[in-house]
Amino acid sequence: MRNSYGSGPPATVHVSTPKVKRVAGNPEPVLIFGTQFAIFELEKLLGDGIHLFHSELSIEGIGIHISKQLLFISDVSGTVWCLPIEQETKNKTKILTSDQIDFFPLDLSVDWLNDQLYILGEVAPRKSPPRYIIKRCNLDGTGLTVALAGLTTRPNNMEIDPCNGYLLWSIRESPAAGIYKLDISDISNGIKHEIKPEKILNGSHLGAFVVDYMNFLVLVSNQKLNTIFSVTLDGKIVTNIRKNVIVPKMKHVISLATVNERFYWTDGKSVYYEEYHPGRQLYFNNQMSHLGKTQYREIFY
Numbered sequence: 001m002r003n004s005y006g007s008g009p010p011a012t013v014h015v016s017t018p019k020v021k022r023v024a025g026n027p028e029p030v031l032i033f034g035t036q037f038a039i040f041e042l043e044k045l046l047g048d049g050i051h052l053f054h055s056e057l058s059i060e061g062i063g064i065h066i067s068k069q070l071l072f073i074s075d076v077s078g079t080v081w082c083l084p085i086e087q088e089t090k091n092k093t094k095i096l097t098s099d100q101i102d103f104f105p106l107d108l109s110v111d112w113l114n115d116q117l118y119i120l121g122e123v124a125p126r127k128s129p130p131r132y133i134i135k136r137c138n139l140d141g142t143g144l145t146v147a148l149a150g151l152t153t154r155p156n157n158m159e160i161d162p163c164n165g166y167l168l169w170s171i172r173e174s175p176a177a178g179i180y181k182l183d184i185s186d187i188s189n190g191i192k193h194e195i196k197p198e199k200i201l202n203g204s205h206l207g208a209f210v211v212d213y214m215n216f217l218v219l220v221s222n223q224k225l226n227t228i229f230s231v232t233l234d235g236k237i238v239t240n241i242r243k244n245v246i247v248p249k250m251k252h253v254i255s256l257a258t259v260n261e262r263f264y265w266t267d268g269k270s271v272y273y274e275e276y277h278p279g280r281q282l283y284f285n286n287q288m289s290h291l292g293k294t295q296y297r298e299i300f301y
Helices: none
Strands: 031-035 038-042 050-054 059-065 070-075 080-084 093-096 103-111 116-123 132-138 145-151 157-161 166-171 178-183 198-202 206-212 217-222 227-232 238-240 255-259 262-266 271-277 282-287 296-300
Touching: 031 059, 038 059, 050 070, 059 116, 059 296, 070 103, 103 132, 103 157, 116 157, 157 206, 166 206, 178 206, 198 217, 198 227, 206 255, 217 255, 262 296
Parallel strands: 059 103, 255 296
Antiparallel strands: 031 038, 031 296, 038 050, 059 070, 070 080, 080 093, 103 116, 116 132, 132 145, 157 166, 166 178, 178 198, 206 217, 217 227, 227 238, 255 262, 262 271, 271 282
């Protein structure tokens, strides 16, 4: 190392990264599913679901804050609700209503580190071609501000990565198809004109993605290749991490979750999970047929 007085003595530091931690205390993950009209919890992979909430109106988007045990939902009335994660809850609170905002809320994502809610919406009044916007607010709906405006194509997925400080979204089936990221430190009631979102992955056949923030990765389904890729947050390294799957079932993935290095996903009609056979070093994709068929929206761990 060198300073104004010259070079100092050489120094060596050995650094080792920790092993991947697995979820302890429960051999199976607790999953939360959002459907068109309901939210339920699954404590055992092949067990019965625990009903958490029923909506009279169709649900558009769902967000979750695990440490505060809160759910956020948007419905077709243009309302955003907050409710506790508890069985058969009726204790819901309006945090945003259609007469308070100038957009129709669609997808939701929770920044659990900074206690903020990100909302993808369609700009009101609705017209053709539609325009889309991403806003953020506090968990009680106050402090609503623009995160990103001027979207002419609706993102298929949106997720906030609180640990690394990025807002990410994907666009499918358009000239702009791919995954984008925006540094949330650049957000101040919108972003400056000189700030441009960064495209980290090209591709028109991308399904849902999930952020592995501990390993600085985006894990995304490629529906054309029927697999899952890992993408570094800078977009420089793209790896097919599911080459060894027997009869893969990832040609249509609208929501994706991961825990203990296993994936869980839905195509909107059914829910799937994977098992790993260490002796053969192969993955098997299985359907949770006991859940029945409905209109699934989201899956969370």
